[in-house]
Amino acid sequence: MPSQHDELHKLRALQRVADVALAYLPLDQLLNELLERIAEILGTDTAAFLLLDESGEWLVATAAKGIEEEVEQGVRIPVGGGFAGRIAAERRAIFIEDVDHADILNPILREKRIRSMLGVPLFVADVVIGVLHVGTLTPRMFDSADADLLQLAADRAATAIERARSFHQRGVVEMLQRSLVPEELPSVPGLELAARYRPAVRRGGIGGDWYDAFTLGRGAIALVVGDVMGHGIGAAAMMAQMRTGLRAYALDGHPPAGVVDRLNRLLLTLGQHEMTTLSYAVVDLERERATLVSAGHLPPIMRGPAGETVVLAVEGGPPLGVSVAATFPEATFEFPAGSVLLLATDGAVEVRGEGVEAGLERLRALVEVSDDLSDLCLNIAEGAVRGTAADDDVAVLGARLELLPDTLRTTWPATADTLPTMRPLLRRWLGRWGAAEDEIYDIIVSVQEAAANAVEHAYAPGDATYEVIGSCENGQICFQIRDRGSWREPRGTHRGRGISMMRALMESVDVTQDEEGTRVELRRTLGREAA
Amino acid sequence: MSELARVDVEWHGDFPVAVVTGEIDASNVAEVGAAVRGLVTNQSSVLVVDLTPTTYLDSAGINLMFSLGDELRSRQLSLRLVIAPDSSIARMLKITGLDKTYPTFPTVEAAL
Numbered sequence: 001m002p003s004q005h006d007e008l009h010k011l012r013a014l015q016r017v018a019d020v021a022l023a024y025l026p027l028d029q030l031l032n033e034l035l036e037r038i039a040e041i042l043g044t045d046t047a048a049f050l051l052l053d054e055s056g057e058w059l060v061a062t063a064a065k066g067i068e069e070e071v072e073q074g075v076r077i078p079v080g081g082g083f084a085g086r087i088a089a090e091r092r093a094i095f096i097e098d099v100d101h102a103d104i105l106n107p108i109l110r111e112k113r114i115r116s117m118l119g120v121p122l123f124v125a126d127v128v129i130g131v132l133h134v135g136t137l138t139p140r141m142f143d144s145a146d147a148d149l150l151q152l153a154a155d156r157a158a159t160a161i162e163r164a165r166s167f168h169q170r171g172v173v174e175m176l177q178r179s180l181v182p183e184e185l186p187s188v189p190g191l192e193l194a195a196r197y198r199p200a201v202r203r204g205g206i207g208g209d210w211y212d213a214f215t216l217g218r219g220a221i222a223l224v225v226g227d228v229m230g231h232g233i234g235a236a237a238m239m240a241q242m243r244t245g246l247r248a249y250a251l252d253g254h255p256p257a258g259v260v261d262r263l264n265r266l267l268l269t270l271g272q273h274e275m276t277t278l279s280y281a282v283v284d285l286e287r288e289r290a291t292l293v294s295a296g297h298l299p300p301i302m303r304g305p306a307g308e309t310v311v312l313a314v315e316g317g318p319p320l321g322v323s324v325a326a327t328f329p330e331a332t333f334e335f336p337a338g339s340v341l342l343l344a345t346d347g348a349v350e351v352r353g354e355g356v357e358a359g360l361e362r363l364r365a366l367v368e369v370s371d372d373l374s375d376l377c378l379n380i381a382e383g384a385v386r387g388t389a390a391d392d393d394v395a396v397l398g399a400r401l402e403l404l405p406d407t408l409r410t411t412w413p414a415t416a417d418t419l420p421t422m423r424p425l426l427r428r429w430l431g432r433w434g435a436a437e438d439e440i441y442d443i444i445v446s447v448q449e450a451a452a453n454a455v456e457h458a459y460a461p462g463d464a465t466y467e468v469i470g471s472c473e474n475g476q477i478c479f480q481i482r483d484r485g486s487w488r489e490p491r492g493t494h495r496g497r498g499i500s501m502m503r504a505l506m507e508s509v510d511v512t513q514d515e516e517g518t519r520v521e522l523r524r525t526l527g528r529e530a531a
Numbered sequence: 532m533s534e535l536a537r538v539d540v541e542w543h544g545d546f547p548v549a550v551v552t553g554e555i556d557a558s559n560v561a562e563v564g565a566a567v568r569g570l571v572t573n574q575s576s577v578l579v580v581d582l583t584p585t586t587y588l589d590s591a592g593i594n595l596m597f598s599l600g601d602e603l604r605s606r607q608l609s610l611r612l613v614i615a616p617d618s619s620i621a622r623m624l625k626i627t628g629l630d631k632t633y634p635t636f637p638t639v640e641a642a643l
Contacts, residue, residue, distance in 0.1 A: 217534040217553065218586065251534050416558035420535050423554075423587070441619040445589050452557045452591065497627050500591040504626040 010145065013041040017153045027164040031063035031157060038153045040066050042146055044134040046114060049157060050077060050084050051122075052234060059084050059131055066135075069108050075203045081105055083117060084131040091128055093120045093147045098139065105181040116140040122158040129158060139296040141345055183394075185213050188411060188427040190285060192400040194373040196381035198232075200347070200393040207393030208235030208274065209345045212243055214250070219285040219424030222250050225343035225370065225397050226278030227297070228321075238274045242267070242320075246280070256282050256293045260317070260323045260328040264295065275526065276320040279343045283335060283399060285424040286431065290335040293328050297319045298346045298360065301367045301374035305338030305403070307367035311360055337403045337428075342367055347392035348380050359385060373398045404429050408470035414455045414483065419448050433472045435526050443524055448481050449498035451521040456481035457518070476507075484517035535559045536585075543643050548579040548613075554587035555595070564595050571603065578603060579642045581613040582621035588620050593627045600618065600633050610641045611635075 016037050024031050035047040046066030050059035056360075059077045069075075080089040082105030087094050096117045104110060112135075119133030132154040185193040195211045208228025216222050220516075224246055228239045235340035245266045249259040260280055267276060277297040283290045292300060294316030303309040317328035335341060349359030363385045370376035380396045383389040408429050412418040423444055430440045447468060454466035466483040502509045502522065510521040536553035547570045555563050571578055581595070582588065600610040612635045614621045624630040636642035 134550075215534070253537075416556070419556045419558050420554060438619060438622070442622075444587075445623065448556065448589055452589070455557065497593055501590050501593075501623070501626060 010149075013149055014152065016041065017149065017156055019113055022156070023160065027160060028063065030160050032065070034153050034157055035063055035065040038134060038150065041149065042118075042134055042142075043136075044114065044140075045137045046135040047133070049122075049130060049132050050075075051127065051161065052079070052088065059088055062130070067108055067112055067114075071105070075108065076104055077105055077355050083109070084119060084133060087121050087131045087133070088128050091121050091123075093118065093151065095142050095147070097141065099135070113137060116142065118142040118146060118150060120147065122154045122161070124158050132157065139305065143323075155442070164482070170391045181210060182212060182214075186214060186215050186221070187421075188285070189421060190402050190404060190428060191221060191283070192373055192402055193223075193398070194377045195397040196377040196394070197396075198381040198390070198394045200391055207231050207347070208239040208276075209347060209393045209395035210239045210243055211343070211395045211397040212247065213397060213399075214247060215421075216250060216282065217420070219427065221283045221285065221399070222247075223283065223341070223343060223397055223399055224278060224280040225297070225345060225395050226276060226347045227347075227395070229275045229277075235274060238270075238276070239273045241270065242278070246278075250282075251333065255330070256280055257328050257330045259325075260293045260295055260320070261357070264317075264320045264326055264328070265324060275322060277346075279314075281341060281343065281399075283341070283401070285401065286427045288334065288336050288401060288428075289332055290341055291330050291332045293317075293330050295328060296322075296325075298349065298356070299342055301332060301340075301344075301364050302335075303340040303342070303343040303367050305336055307368060309364050311364050323476060335401055337401050337432075339475055340367065340373065340377070340400045342396070342398045345392075345394055347390045347394040348396055349385050350390070350392065351386050372412055372451060373400050404432060406472065408468070410468050411465050412451070412468065414464040414466055414485075416452065416455050416519045418455070419451060422448070422451065426470070429470055430477065433475075433477065433526060439524070443477060443479070443522070446502045446505045446509075446522050446524075447455040447481060449502050450479075450481035450522065453498060453520070454481055454485065457483065457485035475527065476523055479522045481520045481522075482517060536563050538563060538570075540570050541581075541639070543579075543639070545575050546577055546643055547575055548581055548642075550581045552584040555585060555592035556587065556589050557591040560591040560595050562579065563592070564599070567595075567599060568602075571606075573606070573608075575613055576607070577609050577643075579611045579613060581639055581642075582620050583613055583615045583618075583638075585620055588623050590627070593623060593629055596629055597632070607637060612620060613637070613639050613642050620622055626635060 002454055022033060031049050039047040048064040048067055048070055049062045051062045053060050057079055061075040064070040077085045079085050099114050099117055114135040115137060116139055117135040121128045121129055122130040122132060181197050185195060193213055200207050210226050212224040214222050226242055228235045245263050249262045278295050279297045279300055281290050281292045292314045294314040296319030299314055300312045302312050314331045315329055317326045349363050351359055366385055377396045377398050381394045426444050427440055430443060469480045471478050506522045506524045508523045512519045536555055536559055539550045541548040541550055549567045549570050603610045610633050612633055614624060614635045616637050
């Protein structure tokens, strides 16, 4: 019969372990404080936490009292081996009365001449995440009440560890997300882009999904959605390499199939076995076409200008990193103004126990009824296709080629970088009025000469802007280029050819200057022989 | 250099040929100019600039060619331009008179 004094002592002990104030300590302090209290209550000489590493195969000494060397030396015990390893493998409390005769792997325990030990597993949602054990230098019989108290401390610690880990992991995820997905999508006149990445925050770590979008020059935009198999920091790091590799090959001028082929070989040479799938699309704004390559990835979805939505039949190749002999054929599709192209990872559609076709059809149906591209990407990332938030991570990227209005009104920051960005838009707009190649070229050069002047004569390099307004009346194209600066004839030996070029290429060039700034008006009738 | 234009050098014997691929405008003319000027040597009396793979050239690019020609001339060197006949680039050279100031050729072989 336990005495009343014993009962009171036990209750106090339980309160000390369950102490709410502990919750406010940082994890390492909390573990050390728990060890202090446990050792004191149970009257033991040592106490230690060992936590399972990311592989799930090793226990690593994380906090210790009385055997601090354990932590300093980073002692690792295989699951299933030794005292702590057995506790983790057998998922139960183990008591050893005489250490000398037991199966002890850790030399520190032997050197300390520990005689008796008691250890319990740390559980989170029925999964072992570590071990808590105590030891004495003199022989000691631990009873079931001691084991219960130790288990209570272990549960307490497990909860705190899990909370700290998920908090830490969120931090890591956010950091990775910030550094690995584009800070902002490129601004491409006439093309609306939207994207979402939603990490799967679960034990085992984050996933390897990513998206990317960048301009390739001459009106081409690269769109990428990929998925490195596996989870954790390793998958994320591999994702970073894939993303960088793809950009490097694409900017080097390789066609889409060549980019994916090189990426496949790159992955194989890295000696990693993380399989990667990806969709790579290059959108040609002027020709209103998209060229796609798939490496074992979820097929893209295309929504036409009238709303008709299809799963694109991209034959593609196998996932990257599987075979050096793999080939990745390109598929080119019309991408008329008003169309939407959507790339996603399978986390967006996959439901366990269901074929991918069903999820893909739901994705297609969702794209079909969605008018707002940003909302669409957000909804997909949040699990709209699956019905619930995905347990895998999700990357989704959408692009809509905007319909161009009859009158093109655009405002540009007064920097020279706007010139190449503007050209594909002007080509598209002129093309829709039936301008021939030569006419398109001449008009663009003229508009850009006026724009270059506006850039050069802008008030300040700061937030000065200029406007370019295009219209067409009875087959005559008219462009106005307006700025708030004052026109000056360029000085220098080889300057000032812009004006003579404009006059040679256009029917009329009018320059108006007043206190509001400079306005250049250019006109040219289509289908007429150039001057 | 930006993805807009690339300057590659091809050596034909002692003659350097600057092959300009892509688009030249005010945003990258300085970079293109620096790359082309880097190919000028006193070993060769001629610099050939191949504008056949050039897809856009406005007054910034035209001015660059005039300046380059002046610089070469002051060093007793000469500039030869390779232009695809009937191309938009050829039209730009024509309206600015660049084709009258410096000899133009339809192919690199013809320019050598």
